Amino acid sequence: MRRALGALVLFLPLAAGCGFSTSSGEAEGTGSPSAGPVTVEAANGTVTLPGPAERIVSLSPTTTEMLFAIGAGGQVVAVDDYSTYPEEAPRTDLSGFKPNAEAIAGYKPDLVVLSDDMDGIVGALGKLKIPVIQEPAATVLDDSYDQIADLGTATGKSAEATEVVETMRDRIDAAVKAVPDGSGLTYFHEVTTDLYTITSKTFMGQIYGLFGLENIADGADKQGTGYPQLSAEAVLKADPRLIFLADAKGAGQSAETVSERAGWSGLTAVKEDGVVALDDDIASRWGPRLPDLIEAVSAAVQKAAA
Structure with missing residues (x-):
């Protein structure tokens, strides 16, 4: 599938890999690191570092955002x-899709964080004695919270990570509580202009599920991938009340361009101002900016339900 579908990879349901981390050099309840090893249970197994990482290479846009959000940006030497x-x-020009162990090693990292073990990179870095923490695409919200906690442990920023997670939870809870029950409101989430979309079982689909929205693509996923392609006829027949564009920046899509598609000007979402341009990056990641995404969905649902 072509490069335009690259964002889909970020939400494919991969093996869960977070949720438990310890630091033998951390005072209980304080989040303040002292000298001593730290241990993280990641998707690639138990990872023990001699101390908080000081030279980090991040090969995942989401982990990059997480590291900077918890105040560990100064410890990141390359992304x-x-x-x-x-x-x-x-x-840098380092790639998470086609990673090169030697190029990564050139930055002399004491930790590499990534989402996918592309081309066996975890093993390749292991041979070079470079520790790796793998934090795969989240399948539920708690995965995001757990990964932030893991990175907090790995960087000596546990207290800061806890604060980030608490803020995320509070904002998300408030956004969901701010809207009436959205049951009965249907939606279409556009990933690409050739109408690849998501189903309710995906991470993003669960976000919409927080508001009781109904996904018009659920019945179309015959192969069970979570990412079916709809026809224009199928979208027109379903006539969704809301259309969310996750290709607004990358493909230049907007309410105006949607209305110019053949037959789409008659859609309820178009006629009733229910076409919502999302930030492409935020809609394809599961990091600390999730509240921004969920608040945008909340605002759209409130408007549609009014």
Whole structure:
């Protein structure tokens, strides 16, 4: 599948890999690290570091965002070419999709964090004695919270990680509580202009599920991938009340361009101002900016239900 579908990879249901981490050099209840090893239970197994990592290479846009959110940005020496946020992240030509162990080693990292074990990179880095923490695509919200906690442990930023998670939880809870029951409101989530979409079982689909929204694509996923392709006729027949565009920046899509598609000007979502342009990056990641995404969905649901 072509490069335009790259964002889909980020939400494919991979093996769960987080949720438990310890630091033998951390005072209980304080989150303040002292000298001593730290241990993280990641998707690639138990990872023990001699102390908080000081030279980190991130090969995942989501882990890059997490590291900077918890205040560990100063410990990051290089990030991959897709890590576009925050701006101060030390972006390089390193690839998370086609990783090169020697190129990564050139940054002399004491820790590499990534989401996928592409081309056996975890084993390749292991042969070079470089520790790796794998944090795969989240399948539920708690995965995101757990991964932030893991990175907090690995970097000596446990207290900061806890604060980030608590803030995320509070904002998400408030956004969900701010809307009436959205049952009966249907939606279409556009990943690409050739109408690849998501189903309710995906991570993003669960986000919409928080508001009781009904996904018009659920019945179309015959292969069970979670990412079916709909026809224009199927979308027109379903006539969703809301259309969420996850290709607004990458493909230049907007309420205006949607209305110009053949037959789409008659859709309820178009006629009633229910076409919502999402931030492509946030909609394809599961990091600390999730509250921004969920608040945008909340605002759209409130407007549609009014």
